[in-house]
Amino acid sequence: KAGVTQTPRYLIKTRGQQVTLSCSPISGHRSVSWYQQTPGQGLQFLFEYFSETQRNKGNFPGRFSGRQFSNSRSEMNVSTLELGDSALYLCASTRAKNTEAFFGQGTRLTVV
């Protein structure tokens, strides 16, 4: 069974640009969550999607957005990139409520 797949693995962008990250969950998993990991703030919840609906969002500015498609694949978008957006972005998929989340290898975004 394939795991959670995130693309691309690495990205370098310039301040002010926008970026789109992609996540394909494990087959059959309908919930997809996104987390940002930085050395200073650790792992922080960005948002969670289920059946193409965003059910919750963490404490991040509106520049961070996402969506989920009918096949459960998800994308997140960051507009007007700032240096502080440099981070490892992790996607996780969950089969059902209260079950374990399985994570992808992440997309390492560097903003210069």
Added chain:
Amino acid sequence: AQKVTQAQTEISVVEKEDVTLDCVYETRDTTYYLFWYKQPPSGELVFLIRRNSFDEQNEISGRYSWNFQKSTSSFNFTITASQVVDSAVYFCALSELLIQGAQKLVFGQGTRLTINP
């Protein structure tokens, strides 16, 4: 608010030693779930264990064992006879249930474990 504290930022031991990673949590929920994840240098978070708040039995899986004590709000992780391959960052996490069944994980800051040969 939910909170997870991993007081040990870094631990370094020699191979074959036993090592315990501490995790203390705070929650007002009566039903909650606790997790441990391992993050090797590749970046992926690897699931290790899930424990619900009603199950206080300790669990052992090979060289890994977990001690859940509700009375002290702790969920500690012990590696017996550590190996170099155990070197990674380990995260303890608490599941926070949100509206409409959404779930988010609240992570501790992680403990970087280095096993030296």
